[in-house]
Amino acid sequence: MELHKILIIGASSGIGAALAVAMARPGRTLGLVARRRSELDGVAAQVxxxxxxxxxxxxxxxxxxxxxxxxxxxxxxxxxxxALVYSSGVMPEVGPREFDIAKDRHIIEVNVIGAMAWLNLGAAHMAGQGKGVLCGIGSVAGDRGRRQAPAYGASKAALHTYLESLRNRLSVLGVDVVTIKPGPVQTPMLGARKLPLTVSAEVAGRRIAQAIERGEHTVYVHPGYRLIMGMIRCIPSLLFRRLAI
Ligand SMILES: NC(=O)c1ccc[n+]([C@@H]2O[C@H](COP(=O)([O-])OP(=O)(O)OC[C@H]3O[C@@H](n4cnc5c(N)ncnc54)[C@H](OP(=O)(O)O)[C@@H]3O)[C@@H](O)[C@H]2O)c1
Structure with a gap:
């Protein structure tokens, strides 16, 4: 389907900003939403x-x-x-002995509740018009309960399941629901961390734009992560808890 009007939540930075630029072209309107006006204006200028x-x-x-x-x-x-894309997200540092409900609540409020708030509105709108695309930016971190970031990983697992349910509800009504699972992407969220198979925000933006235009279902931004996460999901729990991954 031709996408003329695309709304991106979390468009002020990183993946959301790169996606807006990747999708910009004559005849298209990009709706850009986040909290920081000056950063959004910078992305609007690039569009x-x-x-x-x-x-x-x-x-x-x-x-x-x-x-x-x-x-x-x-x-x-x-x-x-x-099309509506929810890219907003937070991933604060969590120490190995830190168990902080205020921090965890904030992660869930932005990564899950915020996603549901926007995607519910989008779902009702798309269902009403009988066409459209909804997209959420999840993470490979949602594929397994790793030790580093419990609430962040749980927030992405919740988002993946929510998006799958939306897809199962909405596909019969002509609406595509796209789940994006990035591995590491060079954005302010990743900061100075050096991780294998990191891609630039521009590469991620272009791949996500392609997935939205094609109405793909579940997309690992770097194809290597589909294999890696497939293997990681197979590691028995007894062994997985001993691994620092
Ligand atoms: N970078 C990675 O390696 C990576 C890997 C896997 C998944 N992801 C996911 O990709 C998405 C984008 O992350 P990124 O790497 O592009 O990070 P980023 O550059 O830090 O961008 C985060 C975006 O979220 C928005 N945001 C944060 N809190 C918000 C709030 N309360 N209300 C509205 N918007 C809010 C920010 O805008 P304002 O601050 O202007 O509100 C910003 O536009 C996130 O969902 C993240 O979990 C990233």
């Missing part, structure tokens, strides 16, 4: 350089009422919505 139109709104994804108001306003200004 404009590629001949696209950008509509910018600020919104905190953890505020349900603000999300509902922002959705109404930005879809009206865009003149509709053919």
């Amino acid at each position: 404009g350089e590629k001949g696209g139109k950008a509509v910018v709104h600020t919104c905190d994804a953890s505020d349900d009422a603000a999300v509902a108001a922002c959705w109404q306003a930005i879809v009206a200004e865009m003149g509709g919505c053919d």
